[in-house]
Amino acid sequence: MKNIKILIFLIINLLVFWSCNSFITEIDPSQLPSTDSKLVLSCYISPQDTIISAKLTETKTVISTGGTKADITNATMKISDGTKTISMIYDTNLLYYRALPSQMSISVGKTYTMTVSTPDGRSVSSKCTVPPPVTIKEIKVDSGTAVTLKKFNVKEVKEYYLKLIWQDLPGTVDYYRGFGFVTGIFKDKSNTISQRTDGVDFTGLDDKNSDGQLLTLNVVYQPAKNSTSATIQKLTVGLFHADINYFNYHESLRKQRANSNPFAEPVLLYTNVDGGFGCFGAYNASWKDLKVK
Amino acid sequence: MIIRKILLFFCLLISCQLFAQSAKYTISGYVREKGSQEHLIGVNVYLPSTSTGTATNTYGFYSLTLPAADSVTLVFSYVGYERTIRKIALNKSIELNITLATSVELQEVVVDAKRQQERVSESVQMSKIEIPISQIKKVPTFLGEKDVLRVLQLMPGVQKGSEGQTGIYVRGGGPDQNLIILDDAIVYNANHLFGFFSVFNGDALKSVELTKGGFPARFGGRLSSVIELNMKEGNKEKLHGEGGIGLISSRLTLEGPIKKNTSSFIISGRRTYADLLAKPFIAASQRGQADQTTAGYYFYDLNAKVNYDFGRKDKLYLSGYFGQDKFAVETVSPTALNASGMNWGNNTGTLRWNHLFGDKLFSNLSLIFSQYHFNISSQQNTTDPNTNLATTYNLQYDSGIRDLTAKYDLDFFPNPRHAIKVGFQTIFHRFTPSAVVIQDSDINLYENRIENIDVLESGIYVEDVWQPTPRLKMNIGLRASSYQTTGKSYLRPEPRIAAAFKVKDDLAFKASYALMNQYVHLLSNTGLGLPTDLWVPSTDKIAPQQSEQIAAGFAKDFDKKGLTFTIEGYYKNMNNLINYKEGASFLLINNSTGANKVRWEDNITSGKGWSYGLEFLLQKKVGRFSGWAGYTLSWTYWQFDELNFGKTFFPKYDRRHDISLVGIYELSPKITLSAVWVYGTGNALTVPLSRYNAYGNFNTKVNNGNNNNGQNGGGDNALVSNASNLLFGSNAVQEYGEKNSFRAEAYHRLDLGIQFHKKMKHHERTWEFSIYNAYNRSNPFFYQLNDKKDATTGVTNTVFQRYSIFPIVPSFSYNFKF
Secondary structure (H helix, E strand, C coil): CHHHHHHHHHHHHHHHHHHCCCCEEECCHHHCCCCCCCEEEEEEECCCCCCEEEEEEECEECCCCCCCCCCCCCCEEEEECCCCEEEEEEECCCCEEEECCCCCCCCCCCEEEEEEECCCCCEEEEEEECCCCCCEEEEEEEEEEEEEEECCEEEEEEEEEEEEEEECCCCCCCEEEEEEEEEEEEEECCCCEEEEEEEEEEEEEECCCCCCCEEEEEEEECCCCCEEEEEEEEEEEEEEEECHHHHHHHHHHHHHHHCCCCCCCCCCCCCCCECCEEEEEEEEEEEEEEECC | CHHHHHHHHHHHHHHHHHHHCCCEEEEEEEEEECCCCCECCCCEEECCCCCCEEECCCCCEEEEEEECEEEEEEEEECCCECCEEEEEEECCCEECCEEECECCCCCCCCCCCCCCCCCCCCCCCCCEEECCHHHHCCCCCECCECCHHHHHCCCCCEEECCCCCCCEEECCCCHHHEEEEECCEECCCCEEHHHCEECCCHHHEEEEEEECCCCCCCCCCCCCEEEEEEECCCCCCCCEEEEEECCCEEEEEEEEEEECCCEEEEEEEEEECHHHHHHHHHHHHCCCCCCEEEEEEEEEEEEEEEEEECCCCEEEEEEEEEEEEEEEEEEECCCEEEEEEEEEEEEEEEEEEEEEECCCEEEEEEEEEEEEEEEEEEEEEEECCCCCCEEEEEEEEEEEEEEEEEEEEEEEEEECCEEEEEEEEEEEEEEEEEEEEEEECCCEEEEEECCCEEEEEEEEEEEEEEEEECCEEEEEEEEEEEEEECCEEEEEEEEEEEEEEEEECCEEEEEEEEEEEECEEEECCCCCCCCCCEEEECCCCCCCEEEEEEEEEEEEEECCCCEEEEEEEEEEEEEEEEEECCCCCHHHHHCCCHHHCCCHHHHEEEEEEEEEEEEEEEEECCCCEEEEEEEEEEEEEEEECCCHHHCCECCCCCCCEEEEEEEEEEEECCEEEEEEEEEECCCEECCCCEEEEEEEECCCCCCCCCCCCEECCCCCCCCEECHHHCCEEEEEEEECCCCCCEECCCEEEEEEEEEEEEECCCCEEEEEEEEECCCCCCCCCEEEEEEEECCCCCCEEEEEEEECCCCCEEEEEEEEEC
């Protein structure tokens, strides 16, 4: 019996030694679902735009030397409104494919189709319909101080509350995105004074639970961290009445970027591009300015 | 209306039976264990060679009403105990209390083992698993800790979550869909140490039962399972103790009479001691330093119960569970104190009063308290050495749930064809979803609380185990559940039916249907059983979860071999399941961005799920060789409008195949061998598959096609300087394919155990050696993408890596009993 006990202790010691081995193993990429490189199209059309522009790139498998692939510049890209089709040409200065509204106007209620093919034989296509305009009722700016928690330290920071108000179109499912610019005079730590315009994303809102009501998008704007003081002069806000593709894509993009919590559900990116990724979306923009006293 | 019809039906049934009787007498009493006088639950009491019989209830009481006879033979049988036969003359109603002796260990199964164990073909209940505590104690352990929930995971239809976790997933349901009740009290977080251990100490438990479907009407409030645990009452005859010393914790149980045969107690405690062992080492490593840091983690739990027997008619029980996990770090320097901690735990208390009205009607009143509390704290005190000014900073984050419950149950045994239960339960829940309180010498007090939410959840039920013919047994029941909170209330009927038809003496066909509602939900980001998981109520925005399950199958007894075999198929659909939205987590609940204050409901989305499968179980509860073999083939699907763009997907714990083999062999009276092998299909996970530049629309009215390709823009809520020049915002993003489209590698593992028992002069001791994951399988815990630099080329590659946490883990423990 005594020998058995000694033997058992020896075995245990050996096992403990084994268990100290590293427990991270590299996985053969073939175990992952197959991922051929696919085309990624980005194009947003609006009746207010002075240009029709699109970007084309491609995916790169994540098990690789890192980074993303460059844009594809030699594709054949066509846009059609159902009766007329025009080509979009890559502009090496502007770094995107372009066409002018004089070649094809972007009109409310019309459905547009994009088809893209590359010399290596890949192709994608997508469709979207331009929504009607929605006017802004009011924009507002207010200011206050906020208590923030940074690394368990409490700080008071001046912040501005920007508000965008409009009347929702009744009877339809509508999607909106607000986007604004804050122009002001900023003083930084070295007392340099400069005028600057900051972009502020109001993010998106749909009317699923508030059809036909007065809708509001709020955003809190805090001047950049290196500003010691700021005087806001002007606020310009755009309300984009978007189609579902534009809305879902930008919302998922924003959420994926904001998601730094490893425990949170991963955010999947929306796409309406057949055979690839990205978005072909439409929106109708209205703008309003506010001089801030 | 339906309720009224069903009640009427029951009344008619009973009155028919009552009028039909002629000179009938009742035999009733309690069945106890010989020696300890512990009441035994589920003991079969029957007339041999007939289908007439009953079983003892949760308090060991039985009642059987039979026609007058000169001589009646009654058999009392219970797995692991000697069968007892009594012959009595039945010419008046009599009280017959029985004590059963434990069967001698290693005794071969009696050839005539019929009804030696509870026969599966005999009972109307299906989808129910009972594991004798004695068997649980022989299964190989993980780090020497006997874990009840871990053993339940080895049963078909029950799946574990991740490696090493005690979370339980029953028939496609989540870990929050299990009603875990300890002495009638709901236990909200059954985990210690982030789910690696459960809170239940096997030494204090008398019985464990898991019901996966065909739920009797007396249970309600969860969709997927009922795990009912009953604590021992305590030895009524003499002082008895049991304990163990393991690698991570030690435990001790004491039980004994307070007043012999009238009153007894049991107290059982367990505590880990890594913190105590590490203390001197941490102190030694900092000797002579100005800053002194102490850190530690421990958990403890304490079960206690007392009871008082006022005689045949009245009995009183008071029991409680208190458990806590605590992490703490503290740094003390001459000018500052820095302390942070995290602790969480459950407390429950149950007061029960049994009362007998006559010899056919048994009643129990329970008053129950249950609480789960989670707290994070941080404290910083600094003194400026020049000015002697002290600044303090204090943060407290709290979340939790507290229940006050009243429950009243009646068991009525009018005749052998009917066993009726009626009762009600009402729970007053108080939810504290999250509360942050900060005290700071600069800003005084900052508070951000979500108001406590008060809710009243009630249920009223009636059920009848009815045997219309010798071959057919049914449990027909109805529960009406109600739920009231500010601005919203629900009242829902929940019909339940289960039937067993005896095809042959040892073969039964069973089928069941159950509708369940669940009014409280668990928000979990990880499914790991972390203490941050949050219990939340149904509100005007969040509807109660609801499921319907049908199950059917065969149950067969192989009496000579002492084996039981069941095969069951089920289909379950679940509505209003809740899940965090993509990208949301509990941390967002405290997002205090002034105007954009979020309600916690805004982070949640609801959807539906359905699950179906087949389960096979071959089980042997007694004999030198015992154990079971289980296999499950199942599918689970979810569909949420806001997840995976509305497309159906497999939830993380969808598992196609699940196998478990458990064997216990008594080599000799001194040596017990045991082995467990499990296999499960890998979890369904979402992993990044490719990367690309996503161009967001940054269109501005100011740009007119300027030559710009911005970085860091488009869809980003952050600021972008001079954004007016941008047309496209570029973000490197990850593409995941469809949700949970990646299957983790299969999970399999072998555990081995050996126990050496020895009877000493005053006590019995057991040395136990266990090996967890004996062939050192690297089972996946999670996967991650990492950058890896190639030493020869210098190129950095992204690689996909599997992280495993438990390699082969040997352990030993010393256990004793006196």
